[in-house]
Amino acid sequence: MFVFVSQLISRNFFLAASVEFASETAKQDSLGRTRQALISRIAVLESPSRLMEAGTALGLSPLPLESFMLMEVGE
Numbered sequence: 354m355f356v357f358v359s360q361l362i363s364r365n366f367f368l369a370a371s372v373e374f375a376s377e378t379a380k381q382d383s384l385g386r387t388r389q390a391l392i393s394r395i396a397v398l399e400s401p402s403r404l405m406e407a408g409t410a411l412g413l414s415p416l417p418l419e420s421f422m423l424m425e426v427g428e
Contacts, residue, residue, distance in 0.1 A: 397403065408414070
């Protein structure tokens with residue numbers, strides 16, 4: 354009788370662990386899809402053409418090259 358009860362308990366534990374593992378795997382898959390969607394959204398938002406459009410809409414323009422000076426530092 355003790356063997357039967359111990360097998361039943363171990364089987365129940367195994368089934369509970371299997372269900373929890375399946376649930377965690379589903380959550381991981383969902384988070385992976387969300388992460389990929391966010392990475393794609395960041396790429397769209399950081400694209401040079403979109404940044405140029407946003408700057409133009411705000412009345413910004415690139416600085417002329419004459420505004421920059423190259424300095425070399427000696428040793």
